[in-house]
Amino acid sequence: MTLDDPSTALLGEIFSGLEQELNDFIALLEEEQRLLGQRLPSAADLEASREAKLANAARLEALESRRRSWLSNAGLTNDPLELHTVLASQPVLATQWWHLVTLTRRAQARNRLNGELIGQRMALHSKILDSLHQRAPGHYGADGRPAAGASRLNVSA
Numbered sequence: 001m002t003l004d005d006p007s008t009a010l011l012g013e014i015f016s017g018l019e020q021e022l023n024d025f026i027a028l029l030e031e032e033q034r035l036l037g038q039r040l041p042s043a044a045d046l047e048a049s050r051e052a053k054l055a056n057a058a059r060l061e062a063l064e065s066r067r068r069s070w071l072s073n074a075g076l077t078n079d080p081l082e083l084h085t086v087l088a089s090q091p092v093l094a095t096q097w098w099h100l101v102t103l104t105r106r107a108q109a110r111n112r113l114n115g116e117l118i119g120q121r122m123a124l125h126s127k128i129l130d131s132l133h134q135r136a137p138g139h140y141g142a143d144g145r146p147a148a149g150a151s152r153l154n155v156s157a
Helices: 005-037 043-073 080-087 091-135
Strands: none
Touching: 005 043, 005 091, 080 091
16 A cells, blocks of 8 residues: 555654654653652642643544544554555654654553552552551541540540
8 A cells, every 4th residue: 555645644743743742741751750759749749740641641542543543544454564564665654653652662661660659659658557557456547537435635634
């Protein structure tokens, strides 16, 4: 299959959009990693990071939908080998595509690392809570309030 100029231009536009959004996503993941590395990250900053990632993911999905639609309209499947074969006659697009593959792998690795950092924080917080419950059994419930029947210091006497 050969690509005509309008088809090539459209695919190039889609690839450029994907590249921009993937670069933005990687930057967001790097910022999230920086926040997760702080001793006491701001909940507001983490929430803002989460919202920005969700918005970026929506834009990425819209571009990916356009890419799949382009493939379908060109009579192609989402098979990477088939796309590689078609792009062999378009060196600029082929280079863009492999750059997108590289960016996607980098984003996946960074996202996986951030997930591990979140898991480590959750495990640490769980250990701290377990330790507090073991040191003061029956004094406080899971909600942090004094448990029923727990003795209290009488400071009014």
